[in-house]
Amino acid sequence: MTKSVGRRLFLQGTLAGSMATCGLSASRGAEVPASASEPRRQVLFLWLAGGASQFEMWDPKPHRPTGGPFRSIPTNVPGVHFCELMPRLAQRMHRLTVIRSLSTGISEHEQAADLMSTGRPKEPALVYPEIGVVLAKELATGRSPLPDYVSVFRTSEGRRKAGVGFLGAAHTPVHLERSSRPENIERPAGMSEDRFAERESLRAQLSRGFLAGRAGRDGAEQYEAVHGRVAGLMDSAGLFDIEHEPERDRERYGRTPFGRHCLLARRLLAAGVPVVKVARGFWDSHHDNFESHRELVTDFDRVFSVLLDDLAERGMLERTLVLVLSEFGRTPKINKDVGRDHYAAAWSCALAGAGTRPGALHGVTDANGIEVADGKVSAGDLTATIYRAAGLDLGQHYQVGLRPVPITIEGSKPVAEVLT
Amino acid sequence: MPDKPKPPEPVRKIAAPEIQYALALSRDGSRCFLGGAAGTVFDIDLAGSQPKADPRWHEHSYVAALAMLEGEVEQPALVTARYDGSIAWHDPQDTRLIRRIERAHAGWIRELIVLPGGKLLATAGDDMLVKIWDATSGKSLQYFAGHATETPQGYVSALYTIAATPDGQALASADRAGEVRLWSLADGTESGRFRAADFYTFDPEKRDRSLGGIRRVRFSPDGVKLAIAGIGAVTNVDGFVGPARIEIWDWKSGQRLAVLQDNHQGVLNDVLWSADGSEVVAAGGGDGGGVILGWKVDGKEPLFKVKLDGHVQRLARPVGGQLVAAGHGGLTLWDPTTFPPLKPS
Numbered sequence: 001m002t003k004s005v006g007r008r009l010f011l012q013g014t015l016a017g018s019m020a021t022c023g024l025s026a027s028r029g030a031e032v033p034a035s036a037s038e039p040r041r042q043v044l045f046l047w048l049a050g051g052a053s054q055f056e057m058w059d060p061k062p063h064r065p066t067g068g069p070f071r072s073i074p075t076n077v078p079g080v081h082f083c084e085l086m087p088r089l090a091q092r093m094h095r096l097t098v099i100r101s102l103s104t105g106i107s108e109h110e111q112a113a114d115l116m117s118t119g120r121p122k123e124p125a126l127v128y129p130e131i132g133v134v135l136a137k138e139l140a141t142g143r144s145p146l147p148d149y150v151s152v153f154r155t156s157e158g159r160r161k162a163g164v165g166f167l168g169a170a171h172t173p174v175h176l177e178r179s180s181r182p183e184n185i186e187r188p189a190g191m192s193e194d195r196f197a198e199r200e201s202l203r204a205q206l207s208r209g210f211l212a213g214r215a216g217r218d219g220a221e222q223y224e225a226v227h228g229r230v231a232g233l234m235d236s237a238g239l240f241d242i243e244h245e246p247e248r249d250r251e252r253y254g255r256t257p258f259g260r261h262c263l264l265a266r267r268l269l270a271a272g273v274p275v276v277k278v279a280r281g282f283w284d285s286h287h288d289n290f291e292s293h294r295e296l297v298t299d300f301d302r303v304f305s306v307l308l309d310d311l312a313e314r315g316m317l318e319r320t321l322v323l324v325l326s327e328f329g330r331t332p333k334i335n336k337d338v339g340r341d342h343y344a345a346a347w348s349c350a351l352a353g354a355g356t357r358p359g360a361l362h363g364v365t366d367a368n369g370i371e372v373a374d375g376k377v378s379a380g381d382l383t384a385t386i387y388r389a390a391g392l393d394l395g396q397h398y399q400v401g402l403r404p405v406p407i408t409i410e411g412s413k414p415v416a417e418v419l420t
Numbered sequence: 421m422p423d424k425p426k427p428p429e430p431v432r433k434i435a436a437p438e439i440q441y442a443l444a445l446s447r448d449g450s451r452c453f454l455g456g457a458a459g460t461v462f463d464i465d466l467a468g469s470q471p472k473a474d475p476r477w478h479e480h481s482y483v484a485a486l487a488m489l490e491g492e493v494e495q496p497a498l499v500t501a502r503y504d505g506s507i508a509w510h511d512p513q514d515t516r517l518i519r520r521i522e523r524a525h526a527g528w529i530r531e532l533i534v535l536p537g538g539k540l541l542a543t544a545g546d547d548m549l550v551k552i553w554d555a556t557s558g559k560s561l562q563y564f565a566g567h568a569t570e571t572p573q574g575y576v577s578a579l580y581t582i583a584a585t586p587d588g589q590a591l592a593s594a595d596r597a598g599e600v601r602l603w604s605l606a607d608g609t610e611s612g613r614f615r616a617a618d619f620y621t622f623d624p625e626k627r628d629r630s631l632g633g634i635r636r637v638r639f640s641p642d643g644v645k646l647a648i649a650g651i652g653a654v655t656n657v658d659g660f661v662g663p664a665r666i667e668i669w670d671w672k673s674g675q676r677l678a679v680l681q682d683n684h685q686g687v688l689n690d691v692l693w694s695a696d697g698s699e700v701v702a703a704g705g706g707d708g709g710g711v712i713l714g715w716k717v718d719g720k721e722p723l724f725k726v727k728l729d730g731h732v733q734r735l736a737r738p739v740g741g742q743l744v745a746a747g748h749g750g751l752t753l754w755d756p757t758t759f760p761p762l763k764p765s
Contacts, residue, residue: 050658065438069457069482069503069528155628157657255574257628282629287660287706288687291578295629298576334457336730336748337660337705338439 039319041354041391042269043135045277046262046304046324048296050109050157050284053330053340056083056293057300058348059100059365066332066368069290077359085297088305095308095317097356097418100348101363101372104328104379107342109284112327113160119383120409126400129165131383132275134407137171138392139274146236146273149173152180152261155281162277166400173277180264181240239271240264252306259303266310269320283326286339308352317353321389324350325382332369346372349382351418355389360418380412388414428726428758431742436462436473436750441733443746444486444498449738453498453512454746455483456733461500461510464751466738473750477515479508485532485543488512492538493556501532501543509558519558525549530580535605536588544582550593550603564593564603566610571597571630573622581636585643592646592671596620596633600648602671614674616667621654629657635704636690639671640697645717646671649702651687660706661685668700668717680715682722684708689747690735699723703745705731712745712754728752 055061060072060083072081075093082090089096106112106121114122117130129137136149151173153159164171174182187196238244242263253263258280265276280300285292304324311317329347330340346365352358363375377385384394387407394414397406440456450467459480462473481504489509490496497509497518505525509518525545532543534555541553548569552562571577578596585591590611591603598620602612621631636649646669654662666680666688686706693700703712710728712735715721730748737743743754 063480065458071481071504154625156626257624259574280628282627282657284658286658292629292657294578295575299574334438336439336710338731338748 040141040274041139042273042316042320043132043139043275043386043390044265044269044320044322045132045275046322047153047277047279048283048300048324048326049113049153049155049159049279049281050326051112051328051330051342052283052296052326053285053289053293054100054346054348054365055330055332055340055369056085056290056297058082058098058350059369060084061332061367061369064368066334066370068334070293077361080359080361083297085293086301088301092305092308094359095312095352097351097358097360097362098348099351099362099377099382099385099415099418100365101375101377102329102344102347102349102379102382103372103376104344104347107328107344109327109342112342112344114163115379116325116327116382117160117163118165119380119412126403126405127163127165128405129167129171130162131386132162132277133164133167133171133173135387135390135392136173136275137167139390141274144272146239146268146271147174148273149275149277150176150265150268150273151277151279152176152264153277153279153281154178154180154257154261155279157281157284159279159281166398166405173275176240180242180261181237186237236271239267242267249310252310253303254299254306256299256303258299259306262303262307266307266314266316269311269316270314284342285330286335286341287337289330289334289338289340311353319354321354321356321386322352323386346370351385351389355391355420357418357420362415362417375415375417377415378412380409381415384408384412384414385418388419428724428754430752431755432471432753434464434471434473434751434753436460439731439733439748440746440750442483442486442500443734443736443744443751444488445736445738445744446488447490449741451512452736452744452751453486453488454751455479455486455500456746457482459483461486461498463512466741466744466753477510480504481506484529487532487534487541489534489538489541489555495556497555499532499541499555501529503528505529505545507532507541507543507553507558521558521560524551524553524560528578530578531582533582533584535584536586540588542582542584542591544579544593546576546578548577548579548595550579550582550591552605562605562608564591564601564608564610566601566613567593567595567599568597571620571622573624573630575630577630578633580633583637583639583646585639586641587643590643590671592637592639594634594637594648596630598632598634598650600634600637600646600669600671612672612674614669614671616648616669616676618652618667618679619648619650619665621662627654627657631657632662632687635687638691638693640693641695642697644672645669645677645697647691647693647700647702649688649691649704651704651706652681656707659685660687662687662706664688664702664704664706664708664711664713666691666700666702666713666715678717680717680719680722682711682713682725684711684713684725684727686711686731688713689731689733692735692737692743701735701737701743703732703735703747705747710747712743726754 061067140148253259328344438457442455481502508520527546548567550564652663652665668678685708688704691702732747
């Protein structure tokens with residue numbers, strides 16, 4: 001029965017992951033080190049899959065051979081200009097933090113996405129968890145019936161499931177790919193609520209009996225915890241339905257998929273989901289780059305501006321770290337197909353909210369945007385910046401078997417200028 | 421089935437830097453102006469023995485379209501339309517700026533044409549307006565509004581192209597969502613509309629973007645038919661993967677008369693009719709590289725296909741002269757007699 005496959009697979013995968021994780025001692029520094037008076041931080045990733053152009057967004061080079069047709073416009077932070085495709089965000093630079101000096105080296109989609117998602121190059125001996133998975137593990141309370149991490153990736157291009165790596169499948173996010181609500185979270189057709197409760201009661205009783213008095217029961221306990229999560233997910237089905245949002249908010253976010261997904265993200269964050277990722281594909285503009293970015297950035301500018309305002313109005317922005325990131329940027333050279341190709345030597349990202357310094361700009365590229373002229377930031381540095389902004393202790397590590405694995409790659413440093 | 425002719429070679433290549441989006445010919449076809457991504461307007465003496473692109477002046481924006489005013493106006497001028505929304509009149513001899521209108525459109529200007537009779541100009545811009553201008557004074561005379569600013573899925577649209585009937589009585593304009601609107605110049609009203617839906621691709625999962633659009637419309641010499649150029653169903657967003665496509669419409673009745681599609685993967689940016697209206701030649705580029713294609717209007721298979729290195733943005737054919745294609749890296753000139761089905765004018 002396909003009806004139950006999704007839930008069963010989720011449980012099977014989680015159990016396998018739990019077992020696989022048994023070698024992980026979870027030796028770590030602490031719970032989130034934010035002070036007790038501060039609300040627990042949350043993180044929202046806006047992932048622009050395929051590689052958004054820094055020239056048409058955060059680092060315009062008008063009137064340069066590499067600049068393309070768009071003008072730059074001043075933001076509300078003196079001296080900082082954006083591409084003219086972002087007039088709304090230009091008026092919200094006071095809420096943003098921009099890094100213009102990412103230099104990450106890898107310009108092939110999969111490898112670059114791995115790098116930017118984990119903050120490290122791949123290693124044959126150890127599979128690292130993605131940043132969002134680490135954050136979800138560290139920021140989750142462990143008591144919530146909600147998922148720790150929801151990833152919305154509805155478009156097929158660049159779609160990837162968040163890698164849990166050595167943290168194990170217990171930390172697998174809820175991936176929303178075919179629908180904006182999890183699949184198969186309804187009770188099986190024909191099963192009454194009472195019947196379902198009876199079955200769950202029996203399962204729980206058997207599980208408790210199995211666990212009683214057994215040593216080395218981490219995996220089984222995780223299995224039990226995941227059952228609780230699934231039950232929570234089933235009870236939270238309405239959370240994934242943005243039709244519950246007031247019409248005003250639905251109109252505000254607009255009718256494009258990115259707008260609807262960002263509204264869903266805000267809804268999930270407001271309900272307490274620690275980490276949410278919204279991916280928007282089709283930025284890989286080898287042809288017709290300017291038409292592509294005219295369409296994509298215009299939508300991004302409108303939706304992200306609404307999202308920032310909404311988070312701020314609800315008092316959520318100060319506890320929510322928002323990241324806008326791709327796997328790489330795009331080439332300064334405009335190719336013969338009026339496109340820009342992959343480029344990782346000098347590109348940009350943006351942050352907002354918790355732990356970041358509003359209005360800050362870090363890094364400088366040269367006049368044509370070919371090289372970083374000052375303030376180079378690696379993937380590891382950005383990861384450290386993200387973790388610090390989210391309130392994690394950069395000194396902590398995971399004990400994987402006999403190997404202590406620091407949460408950031410050795411030698412990486414957070415970008416102090418963009419952090420509070 | 422007749423043998424396909426051997427692919428022709430260009431008569432001449434004239435280099436100009438970057439991408440040339442705009443092309444204007446003098447009425448006698450001896451002189452050509454180019455403009456594009458570099459913002460430089462180039463002057464080419466096509467009648468010379470060794471024509472080359474001479475930079476004449478620099479516009480501080482992409483040049484999207486050029487139009488020559490001569491004959492019917494006292495002051496000959498080359499009019500430039502830019503992505504920054506401005507239009508400007510320059511003296512083509514001494515390059516003197518005659519007039520500039522800074523905010524002709526609130527958005528990129530995509531097209532600029534001289535209307536039949538030579539005394540009026542028409543422009544189309546991404547404010548989704550068609551505007552009519554006095555060619556001599558630059559006075560704004562009339563505008564036509566109606567194209568939606570957003571595609572049906574809520575993304576920003578674009579108004580790529582306009583064309584005028586040979587009698588100058590009607591205009592056609594077309595947008596990114598595949599909508600064609602028809603305007604009556606005499607009474608300033610919309611006279612009709614239809615949707616050429618196959619020029620627009622949207623798929624919420626595999627291609628969550630509003631793709632394609634009608635890139636050029638051109639009326640037939642008798643004014644009865646409208647050729648529409650663009651790309652068919654897009655199957656890969658990154659590289660303009662979709663069939664090069666032309667449709668021929670009876671614009672008054674809103675009936676599609678013919679579909680001329682090739683398996684060359686790319687968008688057709690421009691289309692020209694033969695003088696007798698029996699054939700069209702179109703050009704563009706995409707995943708399959710640059711291309712020039714020709715069809716009999718009542719045919720199915722292309723009569724010829726010439727592959728090029730980069731995209732072609734504009735085509736022109738001076739009376740009795742060569743076919744002129746502007747795009748990546750400059751201009752190529754073609755001898756139409758090497759395109760057997762394409763009859764010289």
